[in-house]
Amino acid sequence: MTATIDYTERIPNNVDLASDRRLQRALEAWQPRFLQWWQDMGPALPTRDVYLRTAVSVGHEGWAHFGHVPLPDYRWGIFLAERDSDRVAAFGAHKGEPVWQAVPGEHRADLQRLIVVQGDTEPASVEQQRHLGSTAPSLYDLRNLFQVNVEEGRHLWAMVYLLHAHFARAGREEAEALLERSSGSQDAPRILGAFNEPTPDWLSFFMFTYFTDRDGKYQLGTLRESAFDPLSRTCEFMLKEEAHHMFVGTTGIDRVVRRTAQLMVENDAEDIREWGGIPLDMVQRYLNFHYSVSLDLFGSEMSTNVANYYTAGLKGRWREEQRGDDHILADAVSTVEVVADDQIVEVEAPALVALNQDLRDEYVADCRNGLNRWNRILEEAGIDIRLALPHHGFNRRVGAFAGHHISPSGKVIGAEEWERSAPGWLPTEEDRAYVASLMQPVLEPGRIASWIAPPTKGINGQPFEYEYVHLA
Amino acid sequence: MDAVVSFGTCPERYRHWRLDLEGDLAWLRLDVQEDGGLVPGYELKLNTYDLGVDIELYDATQRLRFEHPEVRVVVVTGTEGLFSAGANIHMLARSSHPWKVNFCKFTNETRCAMEDASAHSGQVYVAAVNGPAAGGGYELALACERILLVDDNSTAVSLPEAPLLGVLPGTGGLTRLVDKRHVRRDLADAFVTTPEGVRGARAVHWGLVDEVIPRHDFEKLVGERARELGAPSRRPRDAEGVALTPLEREVSPDAVVYQHVRADLDRQGRTATITVRGPEGDVPESLERIHALGAAFWPLAMTRELEDLILHLRTNEAEIGTWVVKTRGQIEGALAFERVIARHSSSDWLVNEVRHYFKRVLKRLDVTSRSLVALIEPGSCFAGALLELALACDRQYMLDGVLEDDEAGEEGEAARIVVSESNFGAFPMANGLTRLGARFFGHEEREEAARQRLNQPLSAEEALELGLVTFTPDDLDWEEEVRIALEERASLSPDALTGMEANLRFVGPETMETKIFGRLSAWQNWVFSRDNAAGPEGALRRYGTGQWPAFDRRRT
Structure with missing residues (x-):
């Protein structure tokens, strides 16, 4: 083998890539394809370089390095959280046994599937956000978009690493297929529905990073519990980065709400469109949409797959070890909601098959925190209107509520009422056209678009006016 | 786990078979030792067999091929008015499902090996049915190229598995009746549901045996017929055999x-x-x-x-x-x-x-x-x-x-x-x-x-x-x-x-052999796992207890 590639330099890692011939061989073939994909499907706006955070190690301090980097030169690295050699499986039939460092053949198919599904979401969001750069409200936001994009790219690398390192030929083929599917494609769409929805504007982007990336956080949280240790350690490290995506979403919506509140107060009006703001009811409709499609990502409330994953030790619960039960759940009973006779009623179900709902409930509780934040902003501005999460049965395409019409307040309604009311609940063509009209790029340092407030502080101690992105 | 079963034996150690050599003719006589079962818990009455009996039979067929190039015809027969009543029912009734299946597989392989010797070694097998041949006993005869039945007005060949035991003649019986002996299917149907079997001229007429031989000259006439059958063989008359020395393992x-x-x-x-x-x-x-x-x-x-x-x-x-x-x-x-x-x-x-x-x-x-x-x-x-x-x-x-x-x-x-x-x-x-x-x-x-x-x-x-x-x-x-x-x-x-x-x-065409190992065995193994045969009230378990089997009457 020619020793011309310095892997540690080109691909920061803590998996001893330099001496792993199998991984090198796999990455040699994959890396050019990834770069080609990035060029074809990654950010479309031409830039010279971007002020980015790059993961260079996993230590508590300084695991990230900041600097201006041309996007194609970004050093996508491979990092796993540090290994705990005493770790044992925390749940399922293997509870108490040492975790696996290699894929048990018995669970190959399921583990491969879990990793592929997770991996498929990572490049999907990059594709969905490809054209957003050209309408960024500020250089600061543009930089955050690119940071999210490169980190999604790194998360793809993380999943591809697992496929390459642990699944031999089948893993390499799946890794290639991750680059062959694309978001919204007619012929080869991304696996999960929400990742084929367009992200046409920045309000959608903030909603996506708040609600949809938060689903990713919870999925990673369950995989962090996995008895397949490399998957667990990979996800643990990914969660650190995921926090930044949450931050972009949370503060993005904060700033939209703050600007809206400001315009409402200044003009003593609810409809603030003539001043270039986004009315609160429109924000609510966007929120309703993104929250409901993100709930679909949790899958059916009743799922035998997830029960199998749990018992096999592949996918645990959110914060598994803090749960006060037997972590096996063979006889445990839980309740799930179903729609019967136009009522939402609770029925008993084995806890194992209700694990998707368990995770969804954790997610919903987390989402409420955002609502509290935004409502505090409204309250502080002296505005009486409040944003709210719709009922979790609202606008669902997957699971127990699919096929039923549920109002945001949780009432089962008829098709006619739904048709009549939907324009008040979900973004209309008019809403989308209006938001699109606001999407005028503001790319001079220190300036910001009319519909959003500036951030309270910049990135890594830099001021808002900092030239985070050098355009080409 | 049961004691380890060994497949190595030699004629000196046979307990159930006697191998008598008369130049180009070999007599393979079944004389099962009742207390010689491979595992305890059943008696091998009426020349019934278990795996141990069949291991000896297989050993004999191998030695005849390698150690006795001069032998051109092998007569399989019984002793003292008994041919064989087939596989031992009490052994089957107490055996686990995997054991039964593996036992049947080995016995099927042995019978196919006998046919292989007839076809490819110039060593033809003849069954001399000197007494009742029931179930696996008649199936053993079916694996021979010629079946000679003693004509004593009472000895019958039969396949009574279905009516008596609620299982199938699964050691090739059903297949060989129609595929090898070309017994008409309606007659075969009548035969395999008649527990007492068929004897004498009707057995010949139906094609179940080739010839009936008078009782008084049975062995002599059998020997003559056998030698006629062996005559066309191309096996050498003066060659020396190869001793199958014990395997070292x-x-x-x-x-x-x-x-x-x-x-x-x-x-x-x-x-x-x-x-x-x-x-x-x-x-x-x-x-x-x-x-x-x-x-x-x-x-x-x-x-x-x-x-x-x-x-x-x-x-x-x-x-x-x-x-x-x-x-x-x-x-x-x-x-x-x-x-x-x-x-x-x-x-x-x-x-x-x-x-x-x-x-x-x-x-x-x-x-x-x-x-x-x-x-x-x-x-x-x-x-x-x-x-x-x-x-x-x-x-x-x-x-x-x-x-x-x-x-x-x-x-x-x-x-x-x-x-x-x-x-x-x-x-x-x-x-x-x-x-x-x-x-x-x-x-x-x-x-x-x-x-x-x-x-x-x-x-x-x-x-x-x-x-x-x-x-x-x-x-x-x-x-x-x-x-x-x-x-x-x-x-x-x-x-x-x-x-x-x-x-x-097993892609492609069926042969008698694939039907035996595929179709017949699969059906038999299905029957073996059903309560109607193997349940506590099933026919196999109730056989010989004086109690009737209780069937789930639904056809599947």
């Missing part, structure tokens, strides 16, 4: 070791790795030398060891669900031996026997209810006849290149396989196809493409291209890919695997 908890064959057991992984060593030393240059080597002649010695191992693992290691098949040795050596066999198998009786013996052992692999995976690695010798071992497997993994830390690898020799003439007809499967023919069923051009590369060492890449192997991981993937595949396999339902493999292995 060492059985330890995690290995079974012979001279040319070994199996290493991974109990946790439920996997046995079977390694067959190719020939070592010079190829015998002449027939004289081959005959002088006798049981030490590598192809014969290796085949005997492999057969014994297959039977041992099948019977004694039921939980070892995957067999990994490897070879070690020189490709050139394996091919040189094969050329000797090819040159002489049509002219020399011993070489002919060796060829057909290897054929039969390969057939045992084909019907073995274990996942078979061939690993073709550097230093292996899957060439010609030994390539059949790989082709008998459900999958073939061939290492592309060498392993960095492998001894053979350091010499830079990647694995090769070789297709030779013997892959095109010397060792047919039960369905009459070659393993290559079965592999490329419906794609004759692919078989032809393989033939175009006759005797050429083929690399992994070439073997993959030709469709001779399934997957060709390289050194970076080999270990992980093989490990995951084996672990994944071992985790699947053993029943689903058994059914799946049996279906995929």
